[in-house]
Amino acid sequence: MDLLSSMRISATGLAAQDVRINTISSNIANAETPGYQRKDPIFSANADRENFGEILSRMDEKAQGVLVTEIVESDKMRLHYDPRHPKANAEGYVEMPDVNVVQETANMLAASRAYEANITAINAAKSMALKALDIGK
């Protein structure tokens, strides 16, 4: 466990937040698309291992990166009354996705902050590693 594994862990954080931002943009873009299902990524903690030996180390269960294990789709629909719409059902309702644009925007901001936090952690690890290299000079 060293500074490089710290950077690997932060990189998993960046990747996960990236997936989250992608699903949010997809949700916002399709907020008015009939039949679209709202997507939500599920995060879970995942042990950071570079090799088998690290399974035995005491840090194994403690130092965890993050992984998007699945993206769930909500089958909840919002019924919008528009009898002239080509996709309207017999009663004149169109099935619109359950997307709240304001909520998605707030989520987008949260994801963006989390992304920045991971970047800061990578920069900290990087400058620490450079400082360590500096000892020998």
Added chain:
Amino acid sequence: MTIKVFDRTLEALSKSLDMRSERQVIISSNIANSDTPGYQAQELDFEGALANALTLDGSPVARTHDKHFAAGGEIDDIQGEIFNQVNNVVREDGNTVDRDAEMASLAENQLLYTAAADMLKKKLAMLRYAIADGGGN
């Protein structure tokens, strides 16, 4: 006053660097998982053990055999304790990471790592100065 080049400072500083890079891994793990449901924030503590080892220097319980248990004064034996942070607010999804507090510890850890690396460098420069009979640097 005598200035010793080979005292326990070198040992203590290098242990401090080791522990701080482990702490960096723990902090980056917390930051990466700040949105993971059910994730428990971790913490690494070593300062107490290190301070203890330094004050126990020359303690009456000496190790006279390799197979004796350490009396607690050995800097080399310090592992640091990793535990779950307990006093944090638990969010609705079971996550206990306080991202702002983690960013503060990240900055603190980075500063103290830099300080320890600088001290180590100065210490080695002193040794080099002595080797060069006061002529080099």
